[in-house]
Amino acid sequence: MSVNVNRYKCGYCGACVGVCPVGALELVETWIEVDNTCTSCGVCAKICPVGALVVIK
Amino acid sequence: MKSKYDVVVVGAGPGGSITAKTCAEAGLDVLLIEKRQEIGDPVRCAEGVAKEALISHIQPDKRWIAAEVKGSKIIAPDGTQIKMSEEDSGGKAGYTLERKVFDRALAQQAAMAGAEVMVKTRATGLLRNNGFITGINAMYMGETNEIKADIVIGADGIESKVGRWGGIDTSLKLEDIDTCAQFLVSNIEAGEYSKFFIGKKYTPGGYVWIFPKGPHTANVGLGILGSKCGNIRPITLLENFMKTYLPQGKIIEIVVGGVPVGGPIKQTVADGLILVGDAARQSDPLTGGGIINAMDAGKIAAEVCIKAKEKGDYSVRTLNEYEDRWRATIGTQLSKSLKVKNLLVKLSDEQLNQLAHSLVEIDTSKMPLPKVLPILFKKNPKLLWELRTLFI
Numbered sequence: 001m002s003v004n005v006n007r008y009k010c011g012y013c014g015a016c017v018g019v020c021p022v023g024a025l026e027l028v029e030t031w032i033e034v035d036n037t038c039t040s041c042g043v044c045a046k047i048c049p050v051g052a053l054v055v056i057k
Numbered sequence: 058m059k060s061k062y063d064v065v066v067v068g069a070g071p072g073g074s075i076t077a078k079t080c081a082e083a084g085l086d087v088l089l090i091e092k093r094q095e096i097g098d099p100v101r102c103a104e105g106v107a108k109e110a111l112i113s114h115i116q117p118d119k120r121w122i123a124a125e126v127k128g129s130k131i132i133a134p135d136g137t138q139i140k141m142s143e144e145d146s147g148g149k150a151g152y153t154l155e156r157k158v159f160d161r162a163l164a165q166q167a168a169m170a171g172a173e174v175m176v177k178t179r180a181t182g183l184l185r186n187n188g189f190i191t192g193i194n195a196m197y198m199g200e201t202n203e204i205k206a207d208i209v210i211g212a213d214g215i216e217s218k219v220g221r222w223g224g225i226d227t228s229l230k231l232e233d234i235d236t237c238a239q240f241l242v243s244n245i246e247a248g249e250y251s252k253f254f255i256g257k258k259y260t261p262g263g264y265v266w267i268f269p270k271g272p273h274t275a276n277v278g279l280g281i282l283g284s285k286c287g288n289i290r291p292i293t294l295l296e297n298f299m300k301t302y303l304p305q306g307k308i309i310e311i312v313v314g315g316v317p318v319g320g321p322i323k324q325t326v327a328d329g330l331i332l333v334g335d336a337a338r339q340s341d342p343l344t345g346g347g348i349i350n351a352m353d354a355g356k357i358a359a360e361v362c363i364k365a366k367e368k369g370d371y372s373v374r375t376l377n378e379y380e381d382r383w384r385a386t387i388g389t390q391l392s393k394s395l396k397v398k399n400l401l402v403k404l405s406d407e408q409l410n411q412l413a414h415s416l417v418e419i420d421t422s423k424m425p426l427p428k429v430l431p432i433l434f435k436k437n438p439k440l441l442w443e444l445r446t447l448f449i
Contacts (some may be wrong), residue, residue, distance in 0.1 A: 011214075011312075011313035012099070014215050014216030014313040014314025015314060017215070017216035018216050018227075018317070019162070019228065019229045019233060019315070020228060021228050023241075026216075026218065027216045028092070028179065029093055029094065034061055035284060044114065046231060046283065047234055047236040047283045047286065047315060048290075049236045049237060049290065049315070049424070050291075051292075
């Protein structure tokens with residue numbers, strides 16, 4: 001379970017990191033890292049200002 | 058870099074830099090780290106700020122003031138305009154900042170006061186000893202080092218990890234965040250006022266802003282409350298707004314970001330740890346403004362750090378003074394704003410028009426928002442009954 005980050009869309013703002021309930025995301029300068037604690041809950045994808053995140057079930 | 062500091066500040070935004078500067082001025086050993094290689098860039102902010110509040114922290118400098126504004130105009134869905142927050146003298150009441158320069162100036166002040174600064178340096182975890190937070194792991198140029206500190210300041214913004222690592226749940230629920238997009242737009246008449254367009258006609262559970270950055274440029278942006286956004290993207294809504302209202306506008310920068318709007322969180326200190334600014338979710342739920350709150354909180358945090366250092370006690374017993382002081386000031390305002398926001402997002406566009414119409418015959422131009430709200434309540438008690446505890 002994870003999320004896909006479209007790096008060509010992502011504005012590296014970190015909003016997704018702030019809403020992740022398990023702290024699976026990290027903003028490193030210009031990209032988002034997803035670790036293996038991601039539960040595919042999809043909150044990050046819902047609030048992404050540009051729609052760069054897609055949940056993988 | 059030393060292996061031990063009195064205070065390590067994670068994040069060189071306004072909150073972090075004020076904390077670092079104030080601690081350094083008192084002679085504390087301070088390290089300020091910023092994960093980006095450039096402080097202040099990319100911007101994630103609408104850059105509007107009240108003049109008076111800002112001046113209490115820093116002498117204004119034209120290098121980081123993009124424009125001065127007379128006051129605010131609130132625009133109801135039917136176009137009714139309410140002027141607010143002008144200065145008595147007719148002078149300028151607010152600034153639109155150039156955050157790229159402003160944030161650097163603040164970090165520079167911290168540096169000049171004696172703080173060490175490291176950029177491109179990212180906190181990757183906390184050090185602990187006997188339940189106390191005693192420093193951070195920090196990565197610089199691909200290498201991770203342990204940096205010990207008596208107190209760690211988490212000023213790491215919306216994406217804060219420091220609080221979570223310290224056992225404080227700072228995760229935002231959908232109703233606690235505004236998801237935002239902004240364009241720096243050129244080729245327009247920016248006007249002399251900061252404009253706020255309210256109503257579902259423009260955006261659900263947020264507002265559209267136009268903050269002048271010069272005669273012909275402005276930050277044009279909007280926020281959507283996370284719980285109201287469904288499949289709508291702020292960037293799409295903003296593109297549509299531009300087509301309808303500013304078709305001649307040319308976009309010269311894109312800014313995106315999230316703003317905490319959930320009001321005060323339960324805990325912002327732990328043994329050896331203090332959270333400041335957006336990391337402590339101290340931005341205003343109604344306006345989304347966070348710069349001044351972060352700077353105020355940073356000042357308080359630093360004063361508490363200085364006391365803790367004198368006492369040699371870095372436990373919550375001493376650090377709780379921060380908790381008490383920010384809640385009594387910033388916190389009270391956040392709670393009020395949250396109540397008002399929670400009501401406003403429930404109102405229909407017709408009801409918002411009604412509120413605006415009730416103010417048409419009153420000169421609100423010199424009043425700040427906290428003065429206008431009780432008048433609104435008096436004129437619309439039924440509609441705003443939920444807010445009675447704030448005004449009666």
